[in-house]
Amino acid sequence: MADGRTARGADDDGFPVDPFGPVAAVRPFLVTAGRVAPTASGRPMPVETQVVATAQGLEALDRLSFEQHDIVAACRQPQSIAEIAARLRLHLNVVRVLAEDLRAAGQLTVYVPHIDVTRDASVLRRVIDGLRAVPDSRGVLRDTD
């Protein structure tokens, strides 16, 4: 399985050589046993959902299979599921399913953002202030309007 995944298009770290994609020899949803519905609530996890490994997950690393292992290992630092999918070259929905499994097993903590909170005025103001602080350019001079 691991060999199949790296048969073409991926370097040793599993990062994509070809940006267009996972070229898994194993059809992606085989690793999820065909499941596509990721959450108990019936809504897919938003792509920006944050995921972090638990101590239990890190301790169990050696016993986890390829994709599960890679996801937990990648989540030593908080990651969005989109980042996990991109870095591990897995389909987004495969990550959703596996992250839900790993959460249920206590190996990951999944932080689903609340829309009401992200759209709250105080949060938006902080984003605006933070973005305003981003300098103009990385070397390219900015025209005045």
Added chain:
Amino acid sequence: MASAPSPTPGGYSVTPTEPAARPRAHGSAPADGTPGAAQTAVRPPLPVKMVIAGGFGVGKTTAVGSISEIEPLTTEAAITEVAAGVDDLTHTPRKTTTTVAMDFGCITIDPTLKLYLFGTPGQDRFGFMWDDIVEGAVGGLVIVDTRRLDDCYAAVDYFEHKDIPFAVALNAFDGKVEYDVNEVRWALDVSEHVPVVVFDARERGSVRDALLVVLEQALARSEG
């Protein structure tokens, strides 16, 4: 959003069966290489999502790359597409789920808050169902190449239909636009509260300012 658990102060629902997710103080650095409880307690930032939309090749990835603190990442997302029959030999309308490449990047606002920018994939001849990517976004930026106005209709329609705050940004290729803001506004027939701006997808400050226009829209609505 139909989630049972009540939001924590950080704005999350930590999904319920998680045994001991005692969040730490915001922004505590992950302790690398020391297995144990410390690593479980890393509190992720609250992710705020914006969507960069527009036709193929209008500069979505360029815009994301200009302002993202990481090299834009690419992943595959599923979209439901209604093929318009262009390359359909049977001429039968069909609805299929297609896997497309999606580029994204991010900007850390502070240790507790992170802005994600997702470029929605798209060619103009498809009708899109971007819900999978857009759900929960605070706003959208529709990038327009004024030489190919048609390409952005799908995105404009989508944000209007979903009632998501958005702005239209005319990408100034080679420093100029074929039609000015008023002409484009007229052609797109967007309502007058939708900002239409000119920007340069290659310039960080210009992308920043376009995103700020969208965020101001979102803020005005939330204060509304």
